[in-house]
Amino acid sequence: VATGNGDPQTGLGLDIEKTPVWPARLVNENLVTVAAFDSGNVLSPYSNFGKVSVDVVAPGGFTNDPMVSCAFENTRGVMFVSMNGTSMATPVAAGIAADLWSQNPGLNFKEIKELLIASGSTYPQLQPITVSGKHIDALSALQLSATKNVLY
Numbered sequence: 001v002a003t004g005n006g007d008p009q010t011g012l013g014l015d016i017e018k019t020p021v022w023p024a025r026l027v028n029e030n031l032v033t034v035a036a037f038d039s040g041n042v043l044s045p046y047s048n049f050g051k052v053s054v055d056v057v058a059p060g061g062f063t064n065d066p067m068v069s070c071a072f073e074n075t076r077g078v079m080f081v082s083m084n085g086t087s088m089a090t091p092v093a094a095g096i097a098a099d100l101w102s103q104n105p106g107l108n109f110k111e112i113k114e115l116l117i118a119s120g121s122t123y124p125q126l127q128p129i130t131v132s133g134k135h136i137d138a139l140s141a142l143q144l145s146a147t148k149n150v151l152y
Contacts, residue, residue, distance in 0.1 A: 001026075002086035003035045003048035013043065015129070016050040027053050030109050032097065032116055036060025036089035037135055042125055047086055049129040055117055057126055058136045060089030096138045100145050107148070119144045 004021040006013045013035075016025045024033050035057045036047040043049055044060055061084020097112050107115075120137035127133030 001031050001033045002090040003033055003050070003054050005046045005085045005087075006048060011046055013045060013047045013049055016048050016054065017052055021048055024048065025050070025053050029113070032056065032093055032113050034058050034086060034090045034093045034136075035130060036084070036086045038084075041123060041135070043129065044084070046084070047089075051129055051131070054130045055113070056093060056120070056132050056134060056136045057130060058089035058092040060084055060086055060092075093136055096136060096141055099138060100141055103142055104145050104148060107145070111148070115141050115145050115148075 001024050003016060003024045004014070005011075014021065023031065033050075033054045033056075035049050035054050036044040037057045037059060038044040038061070043057060047057075047060065048054070093116060097116060100112050100115055101107055116136060117132040117134070119140035120132070120134035121140075122133050123135065124133075126135075
């Protein structure tokens with residue numbers, strides 16, 4: 001679930017614990033709520049956040065960069081439209097969740113969520129505003145998943 005892209009007037013991220021955004025504010029065991037970070041390895045200024053309900057932070061496009069890491073030329077030589085936002089970050093998390101499940105089909109949704117939250121690099125500035133305090137990291141999650149029998 002995307003956290004949302006901030007206050008419509010200012011464009012700045014909101015604390016969704018104080019100003020709920022739905023369904024991101026829901027704290028359900030089967031939801032992974034995703035905020036966005038930018039090139040500075042911090043929360044993007046537009047990304048909503050929340051210590052209780054925002055699980056992880058994923059790349060969501062850079063506010064000062066017209067290109068996004070997923071913009072490639074297609075066979076016709078036309079560039080895809082570049083966008084940024086928490087809606088761009090959320091599919092990154094979903095893709096990593098799919099990789100985890102592909103690597104280990106016996107995982108249930110709780111275990112996948114736990115792996116997403118437990119893996120990745122910790123950033124002190126994210127710790128007070130997200131559950132994990134981490135950037136999501138595919139390699140770290142897959143490596144942690146490989147040791148699942150040790151973890152669970």
